[in-house]
Amino acid sequence: xxxxxxxxxxxxAAGATSPPGPQASxxxxxxxxxxxxxxxxxxxxxxxxVPSAWTYGVRRNGRxxxxxxxxxxxxxxxACGTGYRLEIVARRGVRRSRPATMTxxxxxxxxxxxxxxxxxxxxxxxxxxxxxxxxAYEVFVDGVKRSSTTSTGDTVAPLACGRxxxxxxxxxxxxxxxSAMATAAAATGPCPPPVAGQASLFSRVVxxxxxxNGLSISEEAGRYGVMVMNxxxxxxxxxLKAANPGLKIFxxxxxxxxxxxxxxxxxxxxxxxxxxxxxxxxxxxxxxRRLIFQSYPSSRVMDVGNQAYQDAGIAHVVAxxxxxxxxxxxxxxxxxxxxxxxxxxxxxxxxxxxxxxxxAAVYSFFTRVxxxxxxxxxxxxxxxxxSTVTPGLWQKWNTPLDGAMEESWTDGGEGLGQQVPDWSAxxxxxxxxEANGKYAILNSYNTTEAxxxxxxxxxxxxxxxxxxxxxxxxxxQSETWYPEYDTAAQLGEPLGGYTVLPDGVYRRDFAxxxxxxxxxxxxxxxxxxxxxxxxxxxxxxxx
Numbered sequence: 377x378x379x380x381x382x383x384x385x386x387x388x389a390a391g392a393t394s395p396p397g398p399q400a401s402x403x404x405x406x407x408x409x410x411x412x413x414x415x416x417x418x419x420x421x422x423x424x425x426v427p428s429a430w431t432y433g434v435r436r437n438g439r440x441x442x443x444x445x446x447x448x449x450x451x452x453x454x455a456c457g458t459g460y461r462l463e464i465v466a467r468r469g470v471r472r473s474r475p476a477t478m479t480x481x482x483x484x485x486x487x488x489x490x491x492x493x494x495x496x497x498x499x500x501x502x503x504x505x506x507x508x509x510x511x512a513y514e515v516f517v518d519g520v521k522r523s524s525t526t527s528t529g530d531t532v533a534p535l536a537c538g539r540x541x542x543x544x545x546x547x548x549x550x551x552x553x554x555s556a557m558a559t560a561a562a563a564t565g566p567c568p569p570p571v572a573g574q575a576s577l578f579s580r581v582v583x584x585x586x587x588x589n590g591l592s593i594s595e596e597a598g599r600y601g602v603m604v605m606n607x608x609x610x611x612x613x614x615x616l617k618a619a620n621p622g623l624k625i626f627x628x629x630x631x632x633x634x635x636x637x638x639x640x641x642x643x644x645x646x647x648x649x650x651x652x653x654x655x656x657x658x659x660x661x662x663x664x665r666r667l668i669f670q671s672y673p674s675s676r677v678m679d680v681g682n683q684a685y686q687d688a689g690i691a692h693v694v695a696x697x698x699x700x701x702x703x704x705x706x707x708x709x710x711x712x713x714x715x716x717x718x719x720x721x722x723x724x725x726x727x728x729x730x731x732x733x734x735x736a737a738v739y740s741f742f743t744r745v746x747x748x749x750x751x752x753x754x755x756x757x758x759x760x761x762x763s764t765v766t767p768g769l770w771q772k773w774n775t776p777l778d779g780a781m782e783e784s785w786t787d788g789g790e791g792l793g794q795q796v797p798d799w800s801a802x803x804x805x806x807x808x809x810e811a812n813g814k815y816a817i818l819n820s821y822n823t824t825e826a827x828x829x830x831x832x833x834x835x836x837x838x839x840x841x842x843x844x845x846x847x848x849x850x851x852x853q854s855e856t857w858y859p860e861y862d863t864a865a866q867l868g869e870p871l872g873g874y875t876v877l878p879d880g881v882y883r884r885d886f887a888x889x890x891x892x893x894x895x896x897x898x899x900x901x902x903x904x905x906x907x908x909x910x911x912x913x914x915x916x917x918x919x
Contacts, residue, residue, distance in 0.1 A: 403428055403466040403473035412448065416456035416483045416553045421464070422448040423476060429466035435475065437461050456485035456553040486510055486547045486555040489528075494543050494562035500753065501533035502543065502562045510547035516557065517541050517751040534753030536704075536778065537567035538813070541751065567813065577601070577832075577864055579817045579844035581706075581781075583628070583852045585609045594619040602817055602844050604628055604781075607642055610700035617701060624815075626706035626757055627697045629689075631741060632717075633675040633709060634658070642696075645689035651678070657685040659718075659725050667718045667725060677718055679727060681737025686744045694752040704755030704778065710738055712762030712769055735766060739773060746776040757815050759783055763805055764798045770805040779815025779842070782806070786831040787822035792912035799834070799895045807838040819846035826913060829860045833914025836864060836891045837874040837884050860916045863889065867916070881909060889918045 406423040413420040423432075425447050434442040434449045437460060442449060454460065459481040466473035489506040497503040504515065506528050515523045515530050518541055522532055535541065543562045547555040579602035587596050593612070597620035604626045605613060613625050630644050634651040641647030651657050659667040659677045667677040679685055697705055713731045715721035728734040746756045755778040763770045763782055774780050782802060788794050795802070809816040820831040832845045847855040868887030875883050879900050882893040894900050894909035901908045907915055 401471050403468055403471050405474045406432065406447075406464045406466055406476040409462075409464055409476040409478055411478075411480055413450075414480070414483050416485065416549070417454050417551060418450055418452050419454065419460065419462065419480050419482060420448065420450040421462060421478075421480075423464050426466040426473065429468055429473070431467045433463075433465040433467050433472075435463035435465065438463070443467070454482050456482050458482055485553055486549045488556045489513065489545045489547050489558040492543075492545055492558045492560045494560045496563060496565040497531055497533070499537035499565040499567055500535050501531055502535065502541070502564060503529070503531050504543055504545065504560075504562075505529040506545050506558065508545075508547045510555070511550045512548045514546045514548065514554075516544035516546070517562075518747050519544070520748055520751040522751070532562075535564045536750045536753065536755050537564050539564055539750060577836075577839065577844060578861065579603065579846045580855060581628075581817070581819065581846055581848050581852050582609075585612045586853065597623050599847075600844070602626070602815060604706045604817070605702075607696050607700055613701050624703045624755070625701075626704045626755070627693075627700065627702040628706050628708060629693055630675075630709050631707040631758070632678050632680050632711070633669065633672070634678050635672075635675045637674055641689070641692055645678070646685065646692065648676075650688065651676075654684065654688075657682055657688075659727060661720075661724050662726055669717060670719050677714075677725075679737070680741040681727070683740075683744065686741050690745065690748050694749065694754065697754055698752070702754070704757065705749055706781075707756065707758040710742075710758035710760050710773065710780075712738075712760065712765040716761070731765065735769065742773060742776045755779075757781065757817065764801045771808055774809060774812070774814050777814070779809060779817070781817040781819060781846075783819045785818040785820050785845075786834055786912070787820045787827060789821040792822060792827055792830060793897055796895060796897060796912060803834065803838060806835065806843050810838055810840040810842050814842060816843040817846055818843060820849060823849050823851075823856070825856075825858045825860070826910075828856075828858055829916060830893065830912055830914040832860065832864055833891050833893045833916050834895070836867070836916065837882050837893060840870070863916045863918055866918065867891070877903070879903070889916065891916055 404426050406426055408424040410422060412422050431443050431445050433440055434444060436451055459479055461479050463475035463477050465475045489508040492506040494502050494504050508528055512524060512526050514521055517532055523530055541562045542559055544557040544559045546557050578600050580600050581604040583606055585605060593615045597616040600623055602624050606628050616623055628643060634644050634648045636648050638644050639647050639649045657679055659679050661667060669675040693705055711717055712735055714725060714734055718724050722728055722730050722734050728737055749756050757779040758777055759781040760773055786792060786795050806816045818835050822828055835843050835845050867889045871885045877883055880896055881900050881903050884891045892903055893914040897911045899910045903909050
């Protein structure tokens with residue numbers, strides 16, 4: 377008997393080391409798995425009891441989501457109109473059954489809004505209407521959410537004038553389920569004609585606003601068609617806009633700089649604190665060192681082609697511009713080359729070792745950022761440095777924008793003769809901007825009356841309401857108002873385009889005067905009775 381007992385114990389031990397095969401250990405699969413109820417966000421299922429099971433493993437798309445002792449379960453938190461693979465596995469200790477499986481789709485999402493229409497409601501807004509049965513609706517412009525409403529209509533404003541948009545509406549039910557987006561083409565009304573008189577001739581770029589000539593806000597506002605100011609001038613922006621509603625004021629932002637002195641991004645596309653959390657936003661040299669502006673040693677050069685960097689500044693810049701009442705955003709440092717930005721030029725950059733590569737990065741910034749700023753109702757102009765470096769660059773970069781600044785119009789800081797080789801190309805650029813309804817803000821570094829008369833007269837050869845001459849003369853805090861500026865404001869309508877006289881002088885006649893420009897390095901005598909023009913000079917003459 378004792379021998380028999382030992383043998384039985386030995387047999388049991390042997391059995392423990394040799395577990396039964398899979399077929400012997402597997403539990404029967406739950407039978408009759410079926411759907412009891414469905415909603416847009418849940419599926420309730422049941423199945424027949426497996427007598428030998430202690431619990432049931434509940435899976436969704438192969439992932440265990442619950443363990444239950446009951447023969448039913450409700451899957452919650454599902455997406456509407458979506459198919460799911462549901463599995464129930466019987467469990468007893470370590471033993472499992474084969475899964476009982478079924479694929480079930482939740483109830484359809486809310487229907488897409490129907491009969492979406494969009495009509496201009498003015499130069500800066502569109503009126504939308506649609507039909508639907510939703511609890512709420514979200515309204516989008518060019519893919520950017522603009523508003524929420526419980527009605528079946530909305531007015532979207534502000535938008536840029538004279539522009540086409542794609543508007544979209546999404547329907548939501550009480551649980552927050554979303555329909556597909558209904559879309560429609562939309563367009564704002566035409567832009568108002570440029571303000572007549574001197575306001576359409578002059579612009580002012582200013583960092584830290586003061587009135588240099590003791591002018592009142594009303595007088596200052598009446599001088600200009602365009603101004604560029606900083607966010608910390610917001611109180612003045614409101615006053616200037618109230619005095620001259622036609623004045624366009626752009627908020628200054630440097631698109632390719634980040635500086636430790638600007639941790640929150642008051643003047644930069646992103647704040648330095650945010651930038652430091654994303655090392656890949658900084659341009660680097662071959663040794664991994666961050667590139668620095670050679671003229672501004674505290675400023676780091678940013679990777680304007682990095683899509684995450686491009687997107688990072690949108691909400692921040694839009695919020696600042698809207699809060700201060702700006703009409704748009706002025707993107708500084710849209711340079712066509714790194715050659716004058718960092719020592720070593722483009723070759724110093726690992727990411728963009730050529731001008732062509734860098735220009736592609738800048739253009740990608742414009743094409744991604746400008747539509748989003750437009751969708752927020754903001755216009756966009758950029759300070760294009762090196763506009764004539766690559767033929768056609770001014771036209772290409774201006775296309776997604778509302779205009780651009782030519783900061784070295786007739787003097788880039790080394791005298792009037794410096795820009796003579798590029799004078800004709802720049803004149804053609806501004807003529808293109810006029811023909812295409814793009815702002816052209818023209819600045820000269822020259823600080824003499826004769827030099828600025830030449831700069832303004834050059835602009836007047838093609839001016840038609842979209843170009844303006846910056847009176848700040850590169851100092852960007854003060855200005856000098858020359859008598860020729862008043863004369864220019866009284867010229868009246870142009871009588872046609874410019875002509876080139878046999879002696880090479882450019883002439884354009886106006887209702888109340890004439891403009892003459894000698895863009896060469898040689899003097900010209902007797903252009904008009906009693907009028908001679910020195911090298912790189914101009915005259916603005918009343919009749």
